[in-house]
Amino acid sequence: MALEHAILVSLLEQPGSGYELARRFDRSIGRFWTATHQQIYRVLRRMEADGWIAAEEVAQDGRPDKKVYSAAEPGRVALAGWLREPVEPETVRHELAVKIRAAAFDDPGALISEVERHRESHAALLARYLHGEQRDFPDLSALDARQDLQHVVLRGGIEYERMTLAWLDDVLTTLRRLADEGRGQDLDDRV
Amino acid sequence: MALEHAILVSLLEQPGSGYELARRFDRSIGRFWTATHQQIYRVLRRMEADGWIAAEEVAQDGRPDKKVYSAAEPGRVALAGWLREPVEPETVRHELAVKIRAAAFDDPGALISEVERHRESHAALLARYLHGEQRDFPDLSALDARQDLQHVVLRGGIEYERMTLAWLDDVLTTLRRLADEGRGQDLDDRV
DNA sequence: ATTGCCTATGCAACTCGTTGCATAGGAGGA
DNA sequence: TCCTCCTATGCAACGAGTTGCATAGGCAAT
Numbered sequence: 001m002a003l004e005h006a007i008l009v010s011l012l013e014q015p016g017s018g019y020e021l022a023r024r025f026d027r028s029i030g031r032f033w034t035a036t037h038q039q040i041y042r043v044l045r046r047m048e049a050d051g052w053i054a055a056e057e058v059a060q061d062g063r064p065d066k067k068v069y070s071a072a073e074p075g076r077v078a079l080a081g082w083l084r085e086p087v088e089p090e091t092v093r094h095e096l097a098v099k100i101r102a103a104a105f106d107d108p109g110a111l112i113s114e115v116e117r118h119r120e121s122h123a124a125l126l127a128r129y130l131h132g133e134q135r136d137f138p139d140l141s142a143l144d145a146r147q148d149l150q151h152v153v154l155r156g157g158i159e160y161e162r163m164t165l166a167w168l169d170d171v172l173t174t175l176r177r178l179a180d181e182g183r184g185q186d187l188d189d190r191v
Numbered sequence: 192m193a194l195e196h197a198i199l200v201s202l203l204e205q206p207g208s209g210y211e212l213a214r215r216f217d218r219s220i221g222r223f224w225t226a227t228h229q230q231i232y233r234v235l236r237r238m239e240a241d242g243w244i245a246a247e248e249v250a251q252d253g254r255p256d257k258k259v260y261s262a263a264e265p266g267r268v269a270l271a272g273w274l275r276e277p278v279e280p281e282t283v284r285h286e287l288a289v290k291i292r293a294a295a296f297d298d299p300g301a302l303i304s305e306v307e308r309h310r311e312s313h314a315a316l317l318a319r320y321l322h323g324e325q326r327d328f329p330d331l332s333a334l335d336a337r338q339d340l341q342h343v344v345l346r347g348g349i350e351y352e353r354m355t356l357a358w359l360d361d362v363l364t365t366l367r368r369l370a371d372e373g374r375g376q377d378l379d380d381r382v
Numbered sequence: 383a384t385t386g387c388c389t390a391t392g393c394a395a396c397t398c399g400t401t402g403c404a405t406a407g408g409a410g411g412a
Numbered sequence: 413t414c415c416t417c418c419t420a421t422g423c424a425a426c427g428a429g430t431t432g433c434a435t436a437g438g439c440a441a442t
Contacts, residue, residue, distance in 0.1 A: 031283065032285035
């Protein structure tokens with residue numbers, strides 16, 4: 001489990017409350033590590049008990065009080081140790097790929113609108129990434145180490161979305177061809 | 192949860208026992224859907240109880256008996272229904288990306304060997320994909336619907352690995368530059 | 383002979399992740 | 413005025429996923 005470490009990185013980059021972390025996880029960080037507010041609150045309490053992070057109650061006007069967390073030295077040490085451990089293999093769950101193979105036993109045409117929706121959301125995400133790059137990294141020749149590393153991760157996201165868009169176009173072409181060929185006859189007759 | 196559906200697709204493509212499924216999930220299918228034998232056995236029993244699949248005891252010589260499962264009509268109907276449901280958003284867990292951002296608060300050089308190992312394993316996987324493509328799809332002009340769909344998923348895997356390799360090279364260049372720049376001074380002094 | 387690995391299935395305990403719900407004040411619109 | 417949404421935190425229950433272990437016969441190598 002590395003939710004602790006993702007939270008630590010986020011708090012090192014910028015202290016914040018559980019609620020703020022949950023929103024970060026919905027936005028930038030959530031692109032490579034998702035978490036709900038429930039997970040975050042639970043892990044924050046554990047991390048505070050372990051001394052990894054320090055909490056400070058902050059009163060707000062017009063809003064409920066919040067507990068602002070920041071990374072403590074033991075947390076930083078734990079993060080450095082984790083950095084040196086080998087990454088465990090990622091558990092992949094690519095539902096769309098399963099559906100594409102499943103389409104062979106049903107109607108390939110039934111998947112087209114679904115893949116199109118997918119394509120639109122990836123196109124929107126790519127646009128958001130590119131916009132964020134313009135905003136956060138206007139001058140690529142003047143980045144410090146932290147920004148360099150943030151930017152190389154962002155470049156990964158951008159390239160992933162570009163690749164995915166091209167692949168989804170490939171998938172759509174294939175599905176449309178099969179839906180055309182299969183019109184008027186049972187798919188099983190040809191398999 | 193879509194493990195049921197991944198298993199159904201696999202059984203439609205080829206009937207098999209729990210053990211055989213577990214091995215398929217370690218190989219081809221496991222590239223876009225992972226599962227341990229424990230999950231598979233549990234889900235198989237539930238699916239059999241629900242009538243989605245049928246089991247047949249098969250005696251073997253020199254080996255323990257096995258239960259060979261095959262997809263039943265209710266399972267096929269359930270799969271067709273699932274195909275028409277919208278895919279739930281994928282939960283991404285990109286541990287390496289977290290580590291790269293974490294490196295800003297420690298020594299970027301400490302990550303280099305880890306990223307190199309990663310790069311090697313992706314290069315090996317790409318080679319395996321390309322080899323499998325040669326073996327399973329020797330004549331791209333003579334594919335049936337099922338093979339067409341299997342191939343478009345494989346193309347996605349190939350493109351993903353190519354993109355990942357290029358990105359990891361980008362990451363390595365960045366890490367090596369930062370490790371060079373940071374030599375002899377504390378990283379924090381520059382951040 | 384013993385050790386270790388492979389096939390094949392399964393139990394039990396645990397942790398992680400998800401979902402529904404609860405509280406509670408403030409802002410904004412119908 | 414009521415309804416809904418937003419901030420902010422949290423409990424409880426459930427389902428999914430992981431880990432360790434167990435059984436049990438056969439094969440191959442030391």
